Amino acid sequence: MPRIIVCLKQALDVSQLKADPSSRKLVTAGVPRKISDFDKNALEEAVSLKEKLGGEVVTITSSAEDAKTSIREALAIGADKGYFVNDEGLRNSCTLATSHVLAEAIKKIGQFDLVLCGEASIDGFSAQIGPRVAEILGIPVLTYARSITVQGDTVTAERSLEDRYETVRTKMPAVITVTREINEPRIPSLMAIMKASKKEIVSWRLADISVPPEKAGEQGSGVKIMDVSAPKVERKKETIQGESPREIAANLVKALIQDGVIGR
Amino acid sequence: MNDHKGVWVFSENYELMLELLAGGRPLAASLKTELAAILMGSQLNDRATELVRHGADKVYSMDNPDLKDCHTERCLSLLAKLAIEHKPEIILIGSTKSGKELASRLAARLETGCTPDCVQLDINGQGTLTTKRVVYSGNAVVTATYLKKPQIAAVLPRAFEKPEPTERKGHVVTVDVKIEKSAVEIVEINEIRAAEVKIEEAKIVICGGRGIDKKEDFQPLIELANLLGGQVGNTRPLAEDRKWFTEWIGLSGKKIRPALYMGCGISGMIQHVAGMRDSQVVVAINKDPEAAIFEVADYVVVGNLYEIVPAIAEQLRKQLS
Ligand SMILES: Cc1cc2nc3c(=O)[nH]c(=O)nc-3n(C[C@H](O)[C@H](O)[C@H](O)COP(=O)(O)OP(=O)(O)OC[C@H]3O[C@@H](n4cnc5c(N)ncnc54)[C@H](O)[C@@H]3O)c2cc1C
Ligand SMILES: Nc1ncnc2c1ncn2[C@@H]1O[C@H](COP(=O)(O)O)[C@@H](O)[C@H]1O
Numbered sequence: 001m002p003r004i005i006v007c008l009k010q011a012l013d014v015s016q017l018k019a020d021p022s023s024r025k026l027v028t029a030g031v032p033r034k035i036s037d038f039d040k041n042a043l044e045e046a047v048s049l050k051e052k053l054g055g056e057v058v059t060i061t062s063s064a065e066d067a068k069t070s071i072r073e074a075l076a077i078g079a080d081k082g083y084f085v086n087d088e089g090l091r092n093s094c095t096l097a098t099s100h101v102l103a104e105a106i107k108k109i110g111q112f113d114l115v116l117c118g119e120a121s122i123d124g125f126s127a128q129i130g131p132r133v134a135e136i137l138g139i140p141v142l143t144y145a146r147s148i149t150v151q152g153d154t155v156t157a158e159r160s161l162e163d164r165y166e167t168v169r170t171k172m173p174a175v176i177t178v179t180r181e182i183n184e185p186r187i188p189s190l191m192a193i194m195k196a197s198k199k200e201i202v203s204w205r206l207a208d209i210s211v212p213p214e215k216a217g218e219q220g221s222g223v224k225i226m227d228v229s230a231p232k233v234e235r236k237k238e239t240i241q242g243e244s245p246r247e248i249a250a251n252l253v254k255a256l257i258q259d260g261v262i263g264r
Numbered sequence: 265m266n267d268h269k270g271v272w273v274f275s276e277n278y279e280l281m282l283e284l285l286a287g288g289r290p291l292a293a294s295l296k297t298e299l300a301a302i303l304m305g306s307q308l309n310d311r312a313t314e315l316v317r318h319g320a321d322k323v324y325s326m327d328n329p330d331l332k333d334c335h336t337e338r339c340l341s342l343l344a345k346l347a348i349e350h351k352p353e354i355i356l357i358g359s360t361k362s363g364k365e366l367a368s369r370l371a372a373r374l375e376t377g378c379t380p381d382c383v384q385l386d387i388n389g390q391g392t393l394t395t396k397r398v399v400y401s402g403n404a405v406v407t408a409t410y411l412k413k414p415q416i417a418a419v420l421p422r423a424f425e426k427p428e429p430t431e432r433k434g435h436v437v438t439v440d441v442k443i444e445k446s447a448v449e450i451v452e453i454n455e456i457r458a459a460e461v462k463i464e465e466a467k468i469v470i471c472g473g474r475g476i477d478k479k480e481d482f483q484p485l486i487e488l489a490n491l492l493g494g495q496v497g498n499t500r501p502l503a504e505d506r507k508w509f510t511e512w513i514g515l516s517g518k519k520i521r522p523a524l525y526m527g528c529g530i531s532g533m534i535q536h537v538a539g540m541r542d543s544q545v546v547v548a549i550n551k552d553p554e555a556a557i558f559e560v561a562d563y564v565v566v567g568n569l570y571e572i573v574p575a576i577a578e579q580l581r582k583q584l585s
Contacts, residue, residue: 096376128364
């Protein structure tokens with residue numbers, strides 16, 4: 001009966017981001033946050049493994065912001081318990097610091113068979129946390145899984161790479177990062193949402209998981225963000241005129257030849 | 265902290281490694297240090313000299329039958345061992361999916377920072393690497409710099425042009441390889457795409473979206489692509505929901521930067537745009553004049569793709585004959 005830990009990131013809802021029109025700097029203050037999309041797939045996979053094999057599913061989230069609403073949502077989807085490292089000292093953490101914090105929290109949570117992550121988070125999209133956590137814990141990692149099968153103490157995953165699918169196998173405990181193809185996350189029922197309010201969220205400060213301040217936040221980071229700006233779009237946005245599809249096509253082809261992108 | 269020296273490049277994809285040499289060259293020049301390529305594989309023959317000709321000052325060559333298919337576990341332990349021994353200042357790794365896993369794990373072992381998917385690399389006034397990459401589903405470009413060494417960056421395919429080979433001298437170091445037993449066993453490999461030209465390498469991409477109702481209706485796009493010597497691409501729903509294809513263009517798919525991108529029946533959601541925004545010229549065909557794709561297009565065609573696409577093909581045939 002496996003015990004599964006799901007790394008659940010509360011990410012910025014990137015579809016709601018806006019850039020300041022004059023400075024082009026991105027405004028992140030006040031932007032709503034939600035469970036990072038692929039993490040919902042990781043959670044769904046964990047919950048369906050539990051439904052098949054028994055065991056337990058817990059989530060771990062690390063954030064300087066409040067993330068309880070997202071953790072409650074995960075509990076409604078089917079996690080049994082949520083762990084939350086919430087500390088001001090986490091601000092400006094890069095993946096080096098975040099993975100250290102998550103790995104220490106996982107050690108404190110105790111025995112487990114699988115750690116599931118998203119292939120990447122929708123805001124950072126670094127795809128680093130899963131592999132890094134595995135290295136710190138000294139266990140194998142299977143990345144970009146589109147299917148997971150557990151048999152005894154062995155886990156098999158089909159990895160979705162650019163030009164191939166790769167079936168890989170390892171002994172548990174292991175870390176697996178999942179792609180969106182792996183499943184369709186369920187939407188919790190009202191009953192499940194109500195039941196979730198009785199489930200426990202364990203909150204920790206950095207000191208509770210024995211992470212010294214110099215291992216978290218900017219001090220514990222290897223990378224520092226200097227600037228976040230909207231990319232320049234310098235497109236012509238020229239409407240191709242024409243009375244008929246034929247005329248439009250002729251005008252378009254003329255323009256493309258003039259630009260030198262298609263043959264004379 | 266400067267006992268670290270040298271710029272290293274590694275990718276399990278040899279062509280991408282050549283591109284990384286182009287990315288690493290100016291960094292090494294600016295830091296007045298050497299550019300080294302880490303070569304792993306089986307029966308490498310002339311590859312080491314070829315890497316020198318493409319810009320490497322030094323090649324660490326690891327030739328072993330067990331390195332025939334790049335197995336991330338194996339590459340990782342060899343690379344980590346070499347890096348601990350020689351302390352490079354910068355390590356550039358090809359940002360494929362396996363490459364990103366490798367870069368992250370290497371960074372964890374060396375307890376340092378790593379930025380993935382870089383499209384630009386510079387050395388700042390303090391002699392530190394700075395990188396640029398696209399985040400927030402294509403909504404932003406992040407500039408980042410490093411606080412620790414080695415500085416690891418995963419670099420996207422086609423961020424740099426493969427350099428022209430020249431006659432130059434370099435140093436080839438043969439490294440003894442000891443393959444350790446790996447915790448992960450590869451059971452089976454299935455190639456999913458054996459296309460002659462990869463979509464990332466196509467100069468022209470005609471891309472279709474949900475505005476195309478049936479799979480057969482994709483045919484006019486294929487004809488147009490053939491006429492132009494290009495390739496067809498698609499948005500994710502056509503692969504994931506409709507199962508017409510196995511891959512797609514976008515944030516979670518392929519990133520392309522062709523000379524010409526033509527989007528047909530594509531709304532222009534940021535996740536798709538993230539994969540095509542670096543195209544040189546963008547044409548968008550959509551029947552909805554408010555479609556978001558028009559915001560990132562050079563040429564806006566408001567109309568029915570079922571009429572416009574064949575009309576473009578006809579026009580081209582006329583020009584060609
Ligand atoms: C985390 C995440 C990652 C994602 N990653 C990707 C990704 O990598 N790549 C990707 O593509 N998507 C991705 N998506 C999905 C993305 O959000 C959009 O749903 C998708 O790109 C929309 O595809 P579309 O433009 O083909 O379809 P739609 O949005 O449905 O647009 C169809 C368009 O066709 C037009 N149209 C219809 N009929 C005609 C006609 N006869 N002639 C002309 N125009 C017509 C319509 O006006 C409409 O604008 C991702 C989503 C999420 C949440
Ligand atoms: N702060 C966090 N708390 C919990 N899990 C995280 C956090 N950041 C990243 N993860 C996990 O790591 C995955 C990859 O994130 P990233 O490396 O940011 O792309 C996510 O899908 C999550 O599963």
